[in-house]
Amino acid sequence: MNPIYRKIAxxxxxxxxxxxxxxxxxxxNYSYESYFQAIKEQYHIKVLEHHFENDLISGITMIDPLGISISYEKDCIKERQNFTKCHELGHLLLNHKGSLFTESLRNKTSQELEADYFASIILMPDIVLLTKIFYQQKTYQEIMQDLTVSNKALEVRLTQLFQHYTDMTYPKAQGIVTSFRAGTAAGKKLISYLEIIKDNIISNYEMIKIEASDKLKLLLEKKKFITHTEFPELQNQSFCQKIKNILPHIKIWCKYDKGLTLWYAWDSKQLTNIEVNKKVQFAFYDLQNKKD
Incomplete structure (x- = not known):
């Protein structure tokens, strides 16, 4: 497989x-939609529909001083729209050069192909495909339905998956995928090949670690105020110092009274000191009741 695509993967x-x-x-139960929505909110992306005759352009991404917009062909099937949305995110998250990107069958530049590959993995992550095929024993058609992807998208994705983890040629990998789709006895070869590469897929998944600071940031985005009962790391002094250095708008403090200590954190951009003090009173009251 091309080293560039390995990097994209x-x-x-x-x-x-x-x-x-x-x-x-x-x-x-994985679906790309929650990820797409999170990136949309993070980058304040406007998502719109458009229409061109004969499906001339599937997707458009525009980046200018007013912001970022993504549009997709409203008359395309849902599966195609899903791919287009993830494809357009690919331009943004792969830091592609340019401010206007158009997706069409006639426009297959290197950046467009990279965005295609990015989209296929977001829609159908390696670990999700392994779970559905190897552990759940789902059929090709069931996987298409679960992930809301097209026949062609799933075929290419599975073919590239085997290319990525083995030295298999594209035609051989495609043949195995075709047999799996047909549900023939030969299709069981796909399961046997997955068994060979499953440890590598699982290892790639397990090696991704989540920082406690990322978890804290996410919790405060949702709730604005949390205590150590929800997030025990707040009691760790070295962790608190780290947060102070990298996320100065997040404040961590404690209240000690009657033999009890309440550690708490809040987003100073979202809550005033008066609001924080009220929340601390309620949280400390709850802590006392739990002790009693």
Missing amino acids: TIAREEIYKFIKLHDISLI
Whole structure:
């Protein structure tokens, strides 16, 4: 496989695996939609529909001083729209050069092909495919339905998966995938090849670690105020010092009274001191009641 695509695969896997672990997403029920929504909110992306005759342009990404917008062909099937949305995110997250990107069958530049590969992994992560095929014993058609992807997208993705983890040629990998799709006895070869590469897939997943600071940041984005009962790391002084250095807007403090200590953190951009003091009073009251 082309070294560039191996690099894209590494970036995409790290991106989606971190998201899965940070948000405690089930591999069985995985869908790209929660990831897409999170990136949309993070970058304040406008998502719009467009229409061109004969499906001339599937997707457009525009980046200018007013912000970022992504649009997709409204008359395309849902599976195609899903791929387009992830493809357009690929341009942004792969730091592609340019401010206007158009996805079409006639426009297959190196950047467009990289965005395609990125999209396929976000839609169908290695670890999710392994879970569905090897452990759940799902059929080709069931996987298409679960992940809301097209026949062609799944075929290419599985073919590239075997190319990535083995020295298998594209035609051989494609033949194995075709047999699996047909549900023939020969299709069982795909399961046997997955057994050979499954340890590598699992290892790539397990090597992605989530920093406690990322978890704290996510919790405060959701709740603005948390205590050590929800996040025990707040009691660790070295962790608190680290947060002070890298996320100065997040404040960590403690209240000690009647033999009890309450550690708490808040987002100083979201809460005033008066609001924090009220929340501390309620949280300390709850802590006392739990002790009693």
